Amino acid sequence: MEEQGGTIEVLIEMIEEQQLERQDHQELPCIIYDLLVYSAEAVAHHLKLPSIVLQTSSVASVLSYYICPEIKKEGYTPFQESKSLELVPELYPLRFKDLPVFNVKSVDDFQQFVTTALNLRTSCMILNSIDCLEQQSLMQLRQKLQVPIFLIGPMHKLVPVPSSSLLEEDRSYISWLDKQTDNSVLYVSFGSIAAVEEKELAEMAWGLANSKQPFLWVLRPGSVRMSESVDSLLDDFKETVGERGCIVKWAPQKEVLAHSAVGGFWSHCGWNSTLESVSEGVPMICRPFTADQKVLSRYVSQVWRVGIELENVFERGEIERAIKLLMVEKGEEIRQRAAELKLELQLSVQKGGSSYNSLNELVEFIVSVYVGIFVKTKIHILCRREVFEAYWCRNKHKI
Numbered sequence: 289m290e291e292q293g294g295t296i297e298v299l300i301e302m303i304e305e306q307q308l309e310r311q312d313h314q315e316l317p318c319i320i321y322d323l324l325v326y327s328a329e330a331v332a333h334h335l336k337l338p339s340i341v342l343q344t345s346s347v348a349s350v351l352s353y354y355i356c357p358e359i360k361k362e363g364y365t366p367f368q369e370s371k372s373l374e375l376v377p378e379l380y381p382l383r384f385k386d387l388p389v390f391n392v393k394s395v396d397d398f399q400q401f402v403t404t405a406l407n408l409r410t411s412c413m414i415l416n417s418i419d420c421l422e423q424q425s426l427m428q429l430r431q432k433l434q435v436p437i438f439l440i441g442p443m444h445k446l447v448p449v450p451s452s453s454l455l456e457e458d459r460s461y462i463s464w465l466d467k468q469t470d471n472s473v474l475y476v477s478f479g480s481i482a483a484v485e486e487k488e489l490a491e492m493a494w495g496l497a498n499s500k501q502p503f504l505w506v507l508r509p510g511s512v513r514m515s516e517s518v519d520s521l522l523d524d525f526k527e528t529v530g531e532r533g534c535i536v537k538w539a540p541q542k543e544v545l546a547h548s549a550v551g552g553f554w555s556h557c558g559w560n561s562t563l564e565s566v567s568e569g570v571p572m573i574c575r576p577f578t579a580d581q582k583v584l585s586r587y588v589s590q591v592w593r594v595g596i597e598l599e600n601v602f603e604r605g606e607i608e609r610a611i612k613l614l615m616v617e618k619g620e621e622i623r624q625r626a627a628e629l630k631l632e633l634q635l636s637v638q639k640g641g642s643s644y645n646s647l648n649e650l651v652e653f654i655v656s657v658y659v660g661i662f663v664k665t666k667i668h669i670l671c672r673r674e675v676f677e678a679y680w681c682r683n684k685h686k687i
């Protein structure tokens with residue numbers, strides 16, 4: 289709490305200094321902040337400003353957090369391993385083991401965070417999601433929060449921005465990918481945080497090799513625990529697969545997924561990766577690691593039906609079967625469904641689409657409630673750059 293208090297004081301000081309430096313002397317209408325930086329709500333309250341929560345995760349993920357108090361009230365905690373596969377009431381298709389709280393070190397601390405989030409005095413919530421993906425979840429969340437909720441995703445499609453990768457992108461894959469046939473390549477990447485053990489890396493490698501499927505594999509520095517370099521671990525594997533595989537340290541993921549040769553994505557199921565894959569109509573093999581990734585894995589496989597789950601420990605035989613199932617045996621069926629979902633997402637960001645309309649409604653909400661006579665006031669945004677870009681690029685003519 290002491291650390292949070294210090295953060296609040298710093299934020300207040302920064303905003304007050306910015307206000308004094310402003311040439312136009314216009315008032316600050318509201319603060320938009322990421323829920324993880326919930327101390328910003330106290331800043332808004334101190335400055336007597338309305339606050340708006342930004343969630344860059346899915347609606348289902350938010351629900352999986354907010355359900356925690358009800359689970360505790362109903363006596364489901366502490367969790368019992370024997371009930372891990374039971375469905376969570378009112379949250380199909382989630383099982384108890386899929387909830388982010390299931391494997392946390394301290395359930396009490398997690399519950400405290402959720403309670404704090406539920407008690408925030410926000411005026412509305414913004415999410416990087418799409419109505420066609422999460423209608424049922426959206427209805428449930430609106431019932432719980434009783435505030436306006438605006439889905440303005442996928443943000444990377446609504447207003448594309450230049451690459452902001454923290455790692456240097458390796459573009460050597462392009463010539464290799466251009467030589468592959470359509471829908472033949474499995475793209476493998478576990479994002480910027482997830483890591484595996486050396487043994488798991490070996491099982492992944494030989495599962496890929498034995499599948500006989502072309503693959504583009506991102507192995508970033510730090511993706512294997514306790515190993516500075518993976519090159520020496522994969523010598524025999526590289527010799528076996530030859531030109532059928534391409535391994536890079538990092539790649540521009542949106543560009544890779546948009547390539548016609550890519551027919552599948554083996555992912556950790558982070559929300560950004562999931563949205564990028566669904567947006568390009570690329571089916572997924574889901575291997576979640578932490579946080580809300582298990583939630584997303586269930587929705588990809590069970591609700592949207594554009595992927596399959598790889599739930600158990602890394603084992604080359606199971607990996608080989610999953611790859612063949614996605615890329616060959618059920619490939620056409622899943623790709624058809626993925627193509628249909630891709631079209632729905634494309635329509636959502638076009639004029640008259642759900643996300644396009646929702647963004648306009650968000651602007652109107654801010655203008656009507658907070659701006660009043662200050663029709664040209666800029667909105668101070670304490671959030672991620674992509675929302676800043678999305679707001680100003682499409683709507684600066686309205687305020």
